[in-house]
Amino acid sequence: MSPETTTPSARQTELLDAAYCYALEHGLADLSLRPLAAAIGSSPRVLMFLFGNKDGLVRALLAKARSDELTMLDRLGQGAGAEPIGLPAAVERVWEWLAAVEHRPLLRLWTEAYARSLVEPEGAWAGFARSTVDDWLAVLASCQPQPERDSEAGAVRRTAALAVLRGALLDLLATDDRQRVTAAVRHQLAALSSDAAGQC
Numbered sequence: 794m795s796p797e798t799t800t801p802s803a804r805q806t807e808l809l810d811a812a813y814c815y816a817l818e819h820g821l822a823d824l825s826l827r828p829l830a831a832a833i834g835s836s837p838r839v840l841m842f843l844f845g846n847k848d849g850l851v852r853a854l855l856a857k858a859r860s861d862e863l864t865m866l867d868r869l870g871q872g873a874g875a876e877p878i879g880l881p882a883a884v885e886r887v888w889e890w891l892a893a894v895e896h897r898p899l900l901r902l903w904t905e906a907y908a909r910s911l912v913e914p915e916g917a918w919a920g921f922a923r924s925t926v927d928d929w930l931a932v933l934a935s936c937q938p939q940p941e942r943d944s945e946a947g948a949v950r951r952t953a954a955l956a957v958l959r960g961a962l963l964d965l966l967a968t969d970d971r972q973r974v975t976a977a978v979r980h981q982l983a984a985l986s987s988d989a990a991g992q993c
Contacts, residue, residue, distance in 0.1 A: 805843045808835055812850065813857050817898040820905055821851060848917035855906050855921050862903060862925065865890060866932040876938075881986040883936035884954045888978050891962050892971050904966060929955050950985065957981045 811833035816824065826837040826847055844850040866887065878886075890896060903925070910921035933951040934942050941947035957978060965974045 802843075808833060808840065808843060809853055809857060811835075812840075813854055816854050817902055820902065821854065822905060822909070824851065826850070851917040855918065858899070858902055858906060859921070859924065859928070861899060863928055863932075866929065877936050877942075880933060880937050880941075880950055880954055881982050883933060884958060884978075884982055884985065887958060888961065888975070891958065892965060892975055897966070900962060901966060904963065926955070929958075954985060957985075 812829060815829055815832050824847070826840055830836050830840055840850060844853055891900065906918060907922045907925060909916075910918040910923075913919075930951055933954055934947075937947050937951065941950070961974050961978045964977075965971060968974070
């Protein structure tokens with residue numbers, strides 16, 4: 794059976810976690826199995842056996858990055874009660890997490906994977922960008938009240954919210970100007986809140 798169709802072993806999970814930490818520090822663009830294996834206490838042969846090839850390992854790392862992203866979005870986007878928290882509150886929570894310095898390695902890795910998915914659509918990165926767009930939109934939709942969520946205007950608002958978050962994140966990663974970018978996000982949040990109130 795191929796690595797993709799079997800349940801990961803404890804050793805495979807251990808090495809994937811170690812490789813993920815390595816990728817967070819070094820990125821994926823120039824990933825080479827030999828230095829990676831040396832850094833995580835393994836060998837290229839073992840990594841090939843467990844993940845099939847380098848592309849298989851990259852796919853596993855991207856799946857883990859996507860899983861971490863979804864965990865974060867689900868945790869930040871949902872309120873404690875049964876009622877949706879609303880799009881403006883969800884965007885504010887997500888941005889606070891995105892702007893935190895300690896999350897930059899994960900976000901740089903995500904940005905790298907997103908860009909590679911656009912320029913190498915047939916490789917190990919295939920579908921990553923589209924999947925993350927769908928993931929984020931689904932989480933933002935779950936934060937909207939049902940009537941807004943199911944309306945065309947609601948779809949437009951969550952798409953606009955995602956555009957603000959993505960654009961602000963790229964700006965922040967490029968400039969590290971958290972104060973300016975956060976002010977811009979809050980400006981857009983005010984417009985989003987006003988727009989939502991106008992729909993009530």
